[in-house]
Amino acid sequence: MEKLHFREYFKNYLYDLEDFITIYENHLHVFNYEKLNKLSDTMIVLKIKNVSVTIEGINLKIKQMTKQELLINGKIKKVEFQDE
Amino acid sequence: MNNKIVWLKIKVKNYYNVLIKLNELGINIFDNKKDKDNLYIKTKYKDYERIKKYLVSYKVELYATSGIDKILEIIKKYVVFTSATIISIILLILANNIVFKIEVKTTNRDIQNKVLKELNNNGLKTFTLKKPHKEIEKIVSKILDDNKDILEWLEIKYDGLIMIVNVTEKTIIKDEKEYPYCNIIASSDAKITALNIYRGIPLKEINDYVKKGEVILSGSIIHNEEVKNTICASGEIYGEVWYKVKVEVPFIEEYIEYTNKNRYNLNIKIDDNNYQIFKSRIQNKKNEITNLYKLNDFEINLVKEKEYVKKVRKLSKDEVYEKALKLGIEKINLKLDKDEEILLKKVLKKELNDSTIYLEVFIVTKENIGVRQIVEEDANDNKLNSESIQ
Numbered sequence: 351m352e353k354l355h356f357r358e359y360f361k362n363y364l365y366d367l368e369d370f371i372t373i374y375e376n377h378l379h380v381f382n383y384e385k386l387n388k389l390s391d392t393m394i395v396l397k398i399k400n401v402s403v404t405i406e407g408i409n410l411k412i413k414q415m416t417k418q419e420l421l422i423n424g425k426i427k428k429v430e431f432q433d434e
Numbered sequence: 435m436n437n438k439i440v441w442l443k444i445k446v447k448n449y450y451n452v453l454i455k456l457n458e459l460g461i462n463i464f465d466n467k468k469d470k471d472n473l474y475i476k477t478k479y480k481d482y483e484r485i486k487k488y489l490v491s492y493k494v495e496l497y498a499t500s501g502i503d504k505i506l507e508i509i510k511k512y513v514v515f516t517s518a519t520i521i522s523i524i525l526l527i528l529a530n531n532i533v534f535k536i537e538v539k540t541t542n543r544d545i546q547n548k549v550l551k552e553l554n555n556n557g558l559k560t561f562t563l564k565k566p567h568k569e570i571e572k573i574v575s576k577i578l579d580d581n582k583d584i585l586e587w588l589e590i591k592y593d594g595l596i597m598i599v600n601v602t603e604k605t606i607i608k609d610e611k612e613y614p615y616c617n618i619i620a621s622s623d624a625k626i627t628a629l630n631i632y633r634g635i636p637l638k639e640i641n642d643y644v645k646k647g648e649v650i651l652s653g654s655i656i657h658n659e660e661v662k663n664t665i666c667a668s669g670e671i672y673g674e675v676w677y678k679v680k681v682e683v684p685f686i687e688e689y690i691e692y693t694n695k696n697r698y699n700l701n702i703k704i705d706d707n708n709y710q711i712f713k714s715r716i717q718n719k720k721n722e723i724t725n726l727y728k729l730n731d732f733e734i735n736l737v738k739e740k741e742y743v744k745k746v747r748k749l750s751k752d753e754v755y756e757k758a759l760k761l762g763i764e765k766i767n768l769k770l771d772k773d774e775e776i777l778l779k780k781v782l783k784k785e786l787n788d789s790t791i792y793l794e795v796f797i798v799t800k801e802n803i804g805v806r807q808i809v810e811e812d813a814n815d816n817k818l819n820s821e822s823i824q
Contacts, residue, residue: 386457389450415463
């Protein structure tokens with residue numbers, strides 16, 4: 351996973367970002383998330399700092415998962431951010 | 435060990451719940467798959483220990499390893515097969531690159547030994563690895579340089595496991611010793627039928643009769659009854675030679691009869707050494723050999739051993755006469771060269787008694803009757819010594 355997102359890490363280093371979400375055609379990459387709250391094939395809810403991120407889509411699946419990062423696979427329809 | 439990547443199989447009812455639990459435990463998942471009842475995750479071995487410890491209600495088992503560990507695991511599982519394969523490959527590579535035999539193609543034994551010694555000194559030996567083309571070229575040049583006086587050309591090539599060395603030796607034109615004085619004389623009593631004169635003065639003509647030792651071609655150049663010069667006479671003289679052959683043959687003849695009892699055996703031939711695989715149980719036998727496999731000097735042959743018994747029979751008068759005549763002709767044929775032949779045969783005398791037949795056969799042959807007689811002049815007493823060369 352680290353190899354795949356070299357560009358994002360580089361950007362993160364340059365802009366001094368602590369966390370970010372990158373959306374690809376059928377993938378979504380989350381860096382520095384805190385907690386995975388809810389998981390189903392249509393919705394994933396996770397927490398990044400004080401923001402709750404809701405990802406809606408079809409056939410959602412966690413492809414890769416570490417303490418810091420998530421790679422979600424599936425058709426992404428909506429990403430919603432909500433302050434807690 | 436702990437950082438080893440493994441695949442785990444977890445029996446699950448709800449895929450998503452398990453993933454959330456794994457996330458809470460901080461398990462790293464590098465890949466995952468699911469089927470109807472199971473979740474397969476790719477993780478580190480240390481995480482497997484944690485999953486077993488904390489997810490006690492789930493059935494977790496080690497499914498497979500990956501990467502180098504997977505390869506090592508397969509090798510471990512099929513240790514005999516993999517080791518046999520590796521050994522076979524190594525042996526095959528070695529066998530294809532080892533020289534088992536060196537063949538120096540020349541009829542000159544001295545040159546052959548010399549070349550073999552040179553090859554040996556330059557590291558080209560049997561049961562060593564084949565050398566690359568460039569190195570071979572260097573060795574060939576070196577050998578040719580070191581043996582300029584005896585070697586004209588040398589080529590080394592590989593034919594399978596054999597190194598073939600083609601050698602052309604330097605042609606040293608040796609002048610045939612030129613004798614100052616020699617004659618051509620008759621080797622036996624004969625009637626001359628052909629005279630091919632290369633050098634010398636003919637003292638006889640075609641149809642002349644000559645006695646053994648009589649000079650036919652002379653090396654003396656005579657002028658006014660005085661020997662002016664001497665040369666070495668040479669030529670081919672053919673003549674009719676007569677023989678009287680005496681043959682005695684018994685009526686009783688021993689012959690062999692096959693018993694129809696045959697045995698098969700295997701024979702391995704390496705160079706000129708024969709090795710029989712099975713012990714032969716037949717005492718009197720004749721072998722029929724069929725080649726099954728041949729590779730250079732290595733042969734495998736099927737041997738059919740046919741048993742025979744020795745028997746005795748009495749020949750009829752005609753049979754014994756034919757046999758005796760044939761024997762007589764064979765005796766003369768053995769003396770003849772390729773360009774010589776029997777012109778006539780006639781039975782002079784035939785005597786029969788109870789046990790044998792006695793024949794006297796007159797045979798006329800066409801033979802090369804000219805032999806060189808070297809005449810050496812003795813400086814001390816000025817005598818002529820003669821020596822004949824057959």
